[in-house]
Amino acid sequence: xxxxxxxxxxxxxxxxxxxxxxxxxxxxxxxxxxxxxxxxxxxxxxxxxxxxxxxxxxxxxxxxxxxxxxxxxxxxxxxxxxxxxxxxxxxxxxxxxxxxx
Amino acid sequence: xxxxxxxxxxxxxxxxxxxxxxxxxxxxxxxxxxxxxxxxxxxxxxxxxxxxxxxxxxxxxxxxxxxxxxxxxxxxxxxxxxxxxxxxxxxxxxxxxxxxxxxxxxxxxxxxxxxxxxxxxxxxxxxxxxxxxxxxxxxxxxxxxxxxxxxxxxxxxxxxxxxxxxxxxxxxxxxxxxxxxxxxxxxxxxxxxxxxxxxxxxxxxxxxxxxxxxxxxxxxxxxxxxxxxxxxxxxxxxxxxxxxxxxxxxxxxxxxxxxxxxxxxxxxxxxxxxxxxxxxxxxxxxxxxxxxxxxxxxxxxxxxxxxxxxxxxxxxxxxxxxxxxxxxxxxxxxxxxxxxxxxxxxxxxxxxxxxxxxxxxxxxxxxxxxxxxxxxxxxxxxxxxxxxxxxxxxxxxxxxxxxxxxxxxxxxx
Numbered sequence: 027x028x029x030x031x032x033x034x035x036x037x038x039x040x041x042x043x044x045x046x047x048x049x050x051x052x053x054x055x056x057x058x059x060x061x062x063x064x065x066x067x068x069x070x071x072x073x074x075x076x077x078x079x080x081x082x083x084x085x086x087x088x089x090x091x092x093x094x095x096x097x098x099x100x101x102x103x104x105x106x107x108x109x110x111x112x113x114x115x116x117x118x119x120x121x122x123x124x125x126x127x
Numbered sequence: 128x129x130x131x132x133x134x135x136x137x138x139x140x141x142x143x144x145x146x147x148x149x150x151x152x153x154x155x156x157x158x159x160x161x162x163x164x165x166x167x168x169x170x171x172x173x174x175x176x177x178x179x180x181x182x183x184x185x186x187x188x189x190x191x192x193x194x195x196x197x198x199x200x201x202x203x204x205x206x207x208x209x210x211x212x213x214x215x216x217x218x219x220x221x222x223x224x225x226x227x228x229x230x231x232x233x234x235x236x237x238x239x240x241x242x243x244x245x246x247x248x249x250x251x252x253x254x255x256x257x258x259x260x261x262x263x264x265x266x267x268x269x270x271x272x273x274x275x276x277x278x279x280x281x282x283x284x285x286x287x288x289x290x291x292x293x294x295x296x297x298x299x300x301x302x303x304x305x306x307x308x309x310x311x312x313x314x315x316x317x318x319x320x321x322x323x324x325x326x327x328x329x330x331x332x333x334x335x336x337x338x339x340x341x342x343x344x345x346x347x348x349x350x351x352x353x354x355x356x357x358x359x360x361x362x363x364x365x366x367x368x369x370x371x372x373x374x375x376x377x378x379x380x381x382x383x384x385x386x387x388x389x390x391x392x393x394x395x396x397x398x399x400x401x402x403x404x405x406x407x408x409x410x411x412x413x414x415x416x417x418x419x420x421x422x423x424x425x426x427x428x429x430x431x432x433x434x435x436x437x438x439x440x441x442x443x444x445x446x447x448x449x450x451x452x453x454x455x456x457x458x459x460x461x462x463x464x465x466x467x468x469x470x471x472x473x474x475x476x477x478x479x480x481x482x483x484x485x486x487x488x489x490x491x492x493x494x495x496x497x498x499x500x501x502x503x504x505x506x507x508x509x510x511x512x513x514x515x516x517x518x519x520x521x522x523x524x525x526x527x528x529x530x531x532x533x534x535x536x537x538x539x540x
Contacts, residue, residue, distance in 0.1 A: 055470075057473035060474060066536065072529025072533050074529045100511065101489055105491055105508070107506050108475070
């Protein structure tokens, strides 16, 4: 298991331990709380692609492709460039852990 | 009544979860995009939150330009506070009339007072009826600003509908800063769209108190393509600065001459909403300097200022920014009440403008605190490409509508 795998597993464990606690607005990594302005937690709302339900790998992978320009985009290519690989990863873990997308 | 053992067990749980003990009494003034978002986020975080908002219904400024152009009904702009209440926020349907920061107390119009541990002011903008000679509240009844609330947007729409074909529409646009930097140009675009379909002999003259504006190249390229010859933009250096308004004659006066229109829209200069000055958080610029990590006022401790009222550095006065700031501020307040250092935030903004019903453009930015202010992260953000195909414009128009639906659900839904 890679370090990244380990840290994901740890985060998942932490998320499980936190079940039942009040939603913690502090826990959002830098930038993560902005996502829900466009990305609805409710499926089927609007034309903006849904990220709720995606895995951390899928979200972090998409951010990397937006950043490199590999994946076509209207605005996410411009936004992804404001975050490093590690910062995107932290946001992806938080969104995938079922926090507000 | 609970038994001693249960009480001990509860005590142990409280010790194990110190965060629960660090909730506070928060008062939020203003139920717009910033205030309602912040109130809900804080209530969801376990704080006791009172939202002070005089109006039972909020009328959104985003998407009010389509209302003016007849593309959208004003009812779609109205949002109530049932969703906010469902999160446990207490609504005080009152105007806040004063803040005693030393006693940590807000005074309400009915004489009531609210004590707070932290106060959040999200008062939006006040239109300045003292800044442009001849343009006061009475003048706004004939030359609508359509920059706040629902009534003036509907009035401007009715005036456009009643105008004879061939009449000239005038717009006066203020200098920076003001709410929604690209808003006047979206409005010009959609009025041109309306004229091209319903008043084909009419044109629009935009008198601007500045020489450059948000998404300018994109707007001007689209105007040339979609509305050739219909929009005349007069920058400050060509005499666009309106210095006086003659409402009776529907005339705007500039240093260079007088312009008379069949319909005249005056977007006046603005300032932070009234309570900001009363609370002492506005400086001589009439806006509110803030700490870029916590949005706490530079002038009054314990008071945070969000949204259009704040001087947020590179972040524009937009609804997206207000919503994003509110969530960051809620997290910072929770940290402060726990005695922890707030996390250094990263904020995002995306502003969509409609140039036509299926033609959207955007500007985005990512921001971080540096040197005491919020700065743009280099290489991120910027506008939609100048050479994008129409499919991309259509997609951005759809995303604009989707953003509105999603963000208003988060704020009020």
